[in-house]
Amino acid sequence: MLDICLLGCGGSMPTPNRSLTALLVAFQGRKILIDCGEGTQVSLKMVGWGFKSIDAICFTHYHADHVVGLPGLLLTIANSDRTEPLKLIGPVGLRQVVAGLTVIAPNLPYELELIEVGENERFTECMGGMTIHTLPVEHTIPCMAYGIEVKRERKFDPLKAKENNVPVQLWSKLQKGNVITHEGRQFTPGLVLGEERKGLKLFYSTDTRPTTQLGEFIKDADLFICEGMYGDDNDLNKALENKHMLFTEAARLAKNAKAKELWLTHYSPSLVEPENYLENAKMVFDNTHLGRDRTIKSLNFYD
């Protein structure tokens, strides 16, 4: 089960009614945070999932609404008695931004491990059972979309094991993924495991135009969390100029990628009532929802 909390739904600047867009993802007790604007730590506190088990803070880009909250959060994590290293992942510029912002958090009780992803690079790493992927997207400064995938283990199949003449004493080790040489024969896990099973795919993309690559990246998403800076299709010129998206553009991406569900977020402060434009998006992709501060969902293998 992959637990997801959209910590905020605002874009550009924090406002009294909306926290800034950021995403908390939890799997088997470990957590990843994507983006950290001013006030993100307050939203994290309201959710109550804890600070100490956040193993990585990922940044889409370094506009202030996605990063101002970093030094305060690092200090609050320090206050939670974390001593294990913490990963910071982001596009080019990460070292400079972190060096600048941590001028007021110079003595943390844990190490920061910085992973700076090159402008045209794609990064992949498995952390605590979750695989993080990134994709460069199209904004006014270097920006990345994130995917988080969880594999579902293949089931042990005793009939298959018997058919393949696997000695019973090897079953358990093979089930755990080991390759074993026994009496001159090599046994692989595939000899005792059933078919590949569908895992879970979550994608998060803010501050970009819709691109062909993004459409491919989010293929078969269980949940796609996407910016919807503007609700009104008449704001297309603004979206083009500021490198953001309309609700309907996000919906089209979700539809074409055969996503199961779409959450819109990162609303412009001028978009006071996003619900007025939800129908536009639903006409394109029916399972569209308006993200709200601290919207929570658990993605389940069995859904």
Place this chain on the structure above:
Amino acid sequence: MLDICLLGCGGSMPTPNRSLTALLVAFQGRKILIDCGEGTQVSLKMVGWGFKSIDAICFTHYHADHVVGLPGLLLTIANSDRTEPLKLIGPVGLRQVVAGLTVIAPNLPYELELIEVGENERFTECMGGMTIHTLPVEHTIPCMAYGIEVKRERKFDPLKAKENNVPVQLWSKLQKGNVITHEGRQFTPGLVLGEERKGLKLFYSTDTRPTTQLGEFIKDADLFICEGMYGDDNDLNKALENKHMLFTEAARLAKNAKAKELWLTHYSPSLVEPENYLENAKMVFDNTHLGRDRTIKSLNFYD
């Protein structure tokens, strides 16, 4: 009239129920902000006094709860179309802190004018009719208390002008503060003005132990806004160790300085119900009030 808004009453870290301690002061349309923690700009937005007319942002010190909000606020002020220079005032380290934090706000449409006050120095400057004073206080890092004073102009006194044989055609210019030489005689404003009148004195001090110098600094305050990190007198050791104050210590400062009114603020996150300890402070200084997020008061010459 000096308008005062305590933007928050929390200390250490932002929490869902308290904004971080910061003070907005307005006089004749111009504004000064003291401290700018994570979320201060949200509190400013809730108050609705505007961003463009903030002429100075003053820092007591550079612990994160007093400064993380700076880059976001600078961008929001930029968004308000300000082009006039903005003063940043603070103890030693200001240049380094501002250089670090503005790594994500590199292109502001106005200049930043940095005033770094030496560790044992006292700074005074008149801005928009308000005189800002600072005093070094006793915290774990260099820290300053702030005073903001507004002078009340002396009244024009026609009887005195006549007694002093001031020609009528000079009255208006002398009333405006000019010194005039007329027919070989020098005329000073004092010849036509009544007695000195009491102005307004506001003081703001967080993150310090009570010191003799602080007691002298806040003499005759109309309003003293002071940290009360701990309500319980049994927390004295914590206060000593962390260089903070008890409610009763703040009250004693106010009493000895013959302050008119005391607001407590900068409560520890562990101090969930400060009202439980208000009586302790009132036993020492009766006109003590618990500061709350966005407590507003206008100090008036006529009070």
